[in-house]
Amino acid sequence: MAYNLWYWPTIQGRGEFVRLAMEAAGIDYVDCARQGGSEALIEDMERRQGRTPFAPPYLAIDSMVIAQVANILLFLTDRHDLAPSGIADRYWLHQIQLTISDVVAEVHNVHHPVAVMDYYDGQKAEAARAATQFRNERLPKFLGWFEECIDASPGEWAIDHRWTPVDTSLFQLVEGLRYMFPKRMAAIEGDYPALIATRDRVAAIPGVRDYLKSERRIPFNTDGIFRHYPELDAA
Amino acid sequence: MAYNLWYWPTIQGRGEFVRLAMEAAGIDYVDCARQGGSEALIEDMERRQGRTPFAPPYLAIDSMVIAQVANILLFLTDRHDLAPSGIADRYWLHQIQLTISDVVAEVHNVHHPVAVMDYYDGQKAEAARAATQFRNERLPKFLGWFEECIDASPGEWAIDHRWTPVDTSLFQLVEGLRYMFPKRMAAIEGDYPALIATRDRVAAIPGVRDYLKSERRIPFNTDGIFRHYPELDAA
Known part of the structure; x- marks a missing residue:
């Protein structure tokens, strides 16, 4: 069903x-x-x-x-059965997933720092300030941690030798950040080779490859979590 | 151990x-x-x-x-074994817990809306704006939802006839909000009788009662998540 x-x-x-x-x-x-x-x-x-x-x-x-x-x-x-079921792996995976939730919340906060229920246009000055610290401090901190997670994996995926929802979520995180901060991501992506390799592996999973080509994949736009406002981006 | x-x-x-x-x-x-x-x-x-x-x-x-x-x-x-282990209960409990994480993140954002790594003193104007919407819109939305959760419980606790970490977390949420927004909480607490009753029941759990009286319980202060800045509170 x-x-x-x-x-x-x-x-x-x-x-x-x-x-x-x-x-x-x-x-x-x-x-x-x-x-x-x-x-x-x-x-x-x-x-x-x-x-x-x-x-x-x-x-x-x-x-x-x-x-x-x-x-x-x-x-x-x-x-x-989308992941290893051992206790250590189980909570480690969920820990990474919850940290992805945290960075996603901070991303949303960049364009809605003072009034989550209102429009971006009413908080552009505050958003510019939030974006600066996010790009320069928070983003490298989060990406660096995800890079270390993948480095600590015994396999080629985030946690071991099979993909899990953490890998597909890291793919989406990288895609979203590339859309929202193209200049910044171009400048720092090279510091996170394992993360980018994970992104590329996820894009090649047959189900994902088909999905990305389909109409089911809604294009990024400025109503979602990741929003490209050029004034919030810088290398 | x-x-x-x-x-x-x-x-x-x-x-x-x-x-x-x-x-x-x-x-x-x-x-x-x-x-x-x-x-x-x-x-x-x-x-x-x-x-x-x-x-x-x-x-x-x-x-x-x-x-x-x-x-x-x-x-x-x-x-x-701190909660019912049935599948429906298990994910429902975690759903509430993650929503508590969300409101806690929004609470932190109130005093650090534009620069999470910097001091409150450098973002007081932005914090005042964030606090207004949090107090007036977000807080009632979250508390109302927790109230409905408890109302939906067949027992006297948040999920059934025994306390779980969701109950102790709701206790902490109420205590933190009372410390941070005493005027606002005094004004609206009466709208959430089931939530406040849960808070009171948790305070009476023997382990909690002993803990709250001990030196292990650190008093609230303006370095934590919940911070009492009088200028951010209003009925």
Whole structure:
């Protein structure tokens, strides 16, 4: 039975980390709001009672509703055997995934530093300040840590000899950062060869390769998490 | 064998969510940096090779290092049977825990909206703007959602008839918000009776009660996540 994935239909956003893992693993899903639109997503959220998600994305399966990207990926990993199951590997993988969530939140904060519910245009000065420190200090710190994680792997993937949702998430992180900060990424990418090699390996996973060529892959745009505002980028 | 917990020794911060769960459950741990100071924590982080944490808090046990609050609590829950183990409950609990992580990150962003690595004094104007929207829009949204979660529980605790690390974390969230936003919390707390009742029940757990009276509980201060700056509060 296919999963019902609910997420905003016009952006990659946080939903993309879920889509990519399912596409890579060949897991059947229906991207519900791509058919019914944002209205259908809002209706679905309002219709639910009891254990409801705080925000999309969420997976609906049987009577369960599973939200929070890292939680969804943990569920899919457990249920579809997408990673080594040893205790040490299990929590190490989730630790990396949660750190990806952290950098994604900081990325969103760059263009919405003082008013997450309002438009970027109303906080451009603050965003410029946030972007400077993100590009110069936070970004190298995060990328350097992911590079060390991959270096510590005994295999060619982030955790061992098979890809996991952490690899597909690192792919998306690199793609998003390249879109948002093309000058900065061009200047520093060379410092993270293992991370970039992981990105390239993920792009060659057959399910991912097919997905990226399909209409299911929504192009990056300035409504998502990663937004290209030229004024926020610099080498 | 006691766990080694590593976290900054002079603040509650993110480490407090881990401390509270262990104190409530009676799990033995050594709060290492309370003895060796911040220098010991920094040395421990630098000494580690391979699978190293991105940031404290982290638990060191056997050869494992487990970081990220929600991941640490998931590990402790699994290992010490701190929650119902059914699949639906398991991911629901983690979903709530990750949403607590999200609100904690937004709380930190209130006093550090544009430069997470710099001092509050250098970003007071931006923080004032961030605080206004947080108090008026984000805070009621998050607290309302936690209230609904508890209302959906068949038992008297957040998820059922026993406390879990989600309950101790909700306690800490309420305590932190009361310290940071006393006027605002006084004005809106009455809207969240189930959440406040959960806070009160956690305070009465014997391990928590003893902990709160002990020197192990570091008082709130303006170096942690929750910071009382009167200029950021309003009813």
